[in-house]
Amino acid sequence: MRIDLLTREYPPEVYGGAGVHAAELTRALRRLAEVRVRCLGAPRGEDQTHAYQPPTDLDGANAALRFLGADLRIAADCAGADVVHSHTWYANAAGHLAGLLHGVPHVMTLHSLEPLRPWKAEQLGGGYALSSWMERSAAIAADALIAVSGAMREDVLTAYPEIDPERVHVIHNGIDTEVFQADARTDALVRFGIDPELPIVLFVGRVTRQKGLPHLLRAAFELRPEAQLVLCCGRPDSPAIAAEVAGLVAELTRARRGVVRVDGMLDGRSLRQLLTHATVFVCPSVYEPMGIVNLEAMACGTAVVATAVGGIPEVVEDGGTGLLVGFRPGPDGTGEPADPGQLAAGLAEAVNRLLDDRDLAELFGAAGRRRAVERFSWTGVAERTLRVYEKLVG
Numbered sequence: 001m002r003i004d005l006l007t008r009e010y011p012p013e014v015y016g017g018a019g020v021h022a023a024e025l026t027r028a029l030r031r032l033a034e035v036r037v038r039c040l041g042a043p044r045g046e047d048q049t050h051a052y053q054p055p056t057d058l059d060g061a062n063a064a065l066r067f068l069g070a071d072l073r074i075a076a077d078c079a080g081a082d083v084v085h086s087h088t089w090y091a092n093a094a095g096h097l098a099g100l101l102h103g104v105p106h107v108m109t110l111h112s113l114e115p116l117r118p119w120k121a122e123q124l125g126g127g128y129a130l131s132s133w134m135e136r137s138a139a140i141a142a143d144a145l146i147a148v149s150g151a152m153r154e155d156v157l158t159a160y161p162e163i164d165p166e167r168v169h170v171i172h173n174g175i176d177t178e179v180f181q182a183d184a185r186t187d188a189l190v191r192f193g194i195d196p197e198l199p200i201v202l203f204v205g206r207v208t209r210q211k212g213l214p215h216l217l218r219a220a221f222e223l224r225p226e227a228q229l230v231l232c233c234g235r236p237d238s239p240a241i242a243a244e245v246a247g248l249v250a251e252l253t254r255a256r257r258g259v260v261r262v263d264g265m266l267d268g269r270s271l272r273q274l275l276t277h278a279t280v281f282v283c284p285s286v287y288e289p290m291g292i293v294n295l296e297a298m299a300c301g302t303a304v305v306a307t308a309v310g311g312i313p314e315v316v317e318d319g320g321t322g323l324l325v326g327f328r329p330g331p332d333g334t335g336e337p338a339d340p341g342q343l344a345a346g347l348a349e350a351v352n353r354l355l356d357d358r359d360l361a362e363l364f365g366a367a368g369r370r371r372a373v374e375r376f377s378w379t380g381v382a383e384r385t386l387r388v389y390e391k392l393v394g
Contacts, residue, residue: 001389002034004081004098006074008067008090010039010049015234015265016206017292018088018111021148021173028174028382033389036081038074040067040090050077064127068093068134075101083107083389089114089131092138105143105392109171110152112210112289115159118334119209123237139163144388146171149311152289169388172314173290174378177369180272180299188270189277192230192262199227199355202278202302204271204293205285206234207245209335212284212307214241215343217248219284221255222348224355228258230274232266275300279361280354284347286327286335288312295376298322298368303361305350307343315376321368323350 005026009019022037029035037049044051052073054066071094078084078098085107086095092108099106114120114132121128139145139160145168147153153170157163186196194200201223205211213231220229231249236242253259266274275281281297283306290311294304298315304322306312318324325346330338337343354361 001082001393002036002080003029003389004036004038004078004084005029006038006078006084006086006091006094006098008040008088010037010041010044010051013039013041017173017290020292021109021111022087024174024176024378025382025385028378029386032382032386038077038091038094040070062125062127062130064124064130064134068130070094071097074098078102078104082393085109085385085389086138087111089135089138093134096134096138096141099141099143105389106138106141107144107146107388107392108139108142109146109148110139110156110289111148112287113152113155113159116155116287116335117210119237119241122209122240136160142167143392144169146385146388148173148290149314151311151314155289155310169384171381171384171388172311172376173292173295174381175292175295175299175372175376176378177299177373179268180275180296180372181369182276182301183269183272184276185269185273186277188273191270192260194228194230194260194274194277195258196277198258199224199279199358200230200274200277201227201351201355202230202232202274202281202297203284204232204266204274204281205283207236207241209237209241210285210287212286213245214248215286215337215340216282216284216347217245217252218340218344219347219351220252220259222345222352223256224352225256226258227279227351227355228260230278231259231261232271232274233261233263234265271296272300275302278302279358280305280351282347282351283307283312283316284343285309285312286329286337291315295372298365299372301365301369303354303364304368305347305354307347317367317371320364321371322364323353325350
C-alpha cells in the first residue's frame with residue numbers, strides 16, 4: 001500500500017504538535033507500508049519526501065490563498081497513491097482534491113478545528129474564512145477522519161454535524177519515550193541562565209491565544225518567590241499577542257526575579273534538559289485537542305499543571321500525573337475564559353502546591369513517565385492508523 005501523507009510541517013520545519021505528529025507517524029508507518037511525504041517549505045533531503053512552495057505569482061497574496069496554490073500542485077502529484085492522508089487545514093485541500101482527482105480515499109487527522117480558533121482571524125485576516133472553508137469542505141467529504149482525542153471527536157461532530165459519526169475514529173497522539181526521557185545534564189540550563197539548584201516552573205509553546213500564555217503570566221505574580229519562571233516561546237501569531245506577552249513579561253520582571261524568556265524553537269537536547277529539571281511543567285491552554293507537549297513533559301518524569309480543556313484530561317491524570325485547573329469559556333465566542341482572574345488564581349494555586357510539596361511533584365513525575373510508556377506509543381498509533389487505511393481500500 002502506498003500512502004501519501006500531506007502536511008505543512010515536517011522536519012526540520014516543525015513548530016507545533018501537528019508537525020511532531022506528522023514526523024513520528026511517518027517514521028512508524030514506514031515500517032509497515034510505503035509512505036511518501038508531501039510537505040510545504042524548503043526542499044528536504046529525505047528519501048520519498050517532497051516539498052512544495054506556493055506559486056510565485058501569488059507572492060504578496062493572503063497566506064491562506066498562497067497555501068491553497070501549493071495544495072493544487074500537491075494534489076496533482078498524488079497520482080498512484082492508494083490513500084492520501086492530510087494534516088491540518090494547510091494540507092486538507094490538497095487531500096480533498098487528490099481524492100477527487102485520483103479516485104482514492106482521503107483520510108484527515110484533525111489536530112484542531114478552525115471554528116474553535118476564532119483568534120486566527122487576528123493572524124490571517126480574511127484568510128481565516130478561507131482556511132475555515134478548506135477545512136470544512138474537506139472534512140465533510142473525507143472518507144475517514146481521525147481525531148486525536150475523544151474530546152476532539154465530540155468537537156468535530158458538534159462543529160460539523162453533517163459528518164457520520166461512524167467515519168470519525170479516535171487515535172491519540174503518541175510519544176517516543178526512548179527519545180523523551182530524563183536528561184540530567186545541565187549545559188542547556190547554564191546557557192540560558194537558569195539555576196539548576198532553584199525550582200523551575202516551565203512553559204513551552206507558541207505565542208498564540210490558544211496556548212494561554214498571558215494567563216500564566218498573570219498567575220506568575222502569585223508564584224512562590226524562589227521559583228524561576230522559564231518561558232520557551234515559539235513565534236508569535238500576530239503583533240497584538242506578541243505585544244501583550246512582551247508587556248506582561250516586562251511587568252513581571254519588574255515585580256520578581258527569576259523570569260527567563262527563551263525565544264525560538266528549542267533543539268531536542270535542550271528541551272529534554274529543561275523538561276527534566278523543571279519542578280512543574282505548565283500548560284495553560286484555552287484550547288488543546290490533546291497537547292503533545294504534556295506527554296513530552298510526562299515522559300521526562302515531570303509533574304504537569306494544565307487547564308482541563310479539550311483532550312488534556314485524557315493525557316494528564318488529575319491527582320495522578322499532575323493537577324488540572326478548571327476552565328469555563330466566556331459567552332462571547334472568543335475562546336477566552338469567562339473569568340480570567342479565576343483562571344490565573346487556579347493556575348497559581350496548583351503550581352504553588354507542587355512547589356511546596358516536592359515529594360508529590362516527584363510522585364506525579366514518575367507516574368507520568370509510566371503512563372507515557374504504557375499508553376502512548378507511536379507504534380500503536382501507526383498500527384491503528386493503518387487499520388483505518390486498510391478498511392477503506394478493502
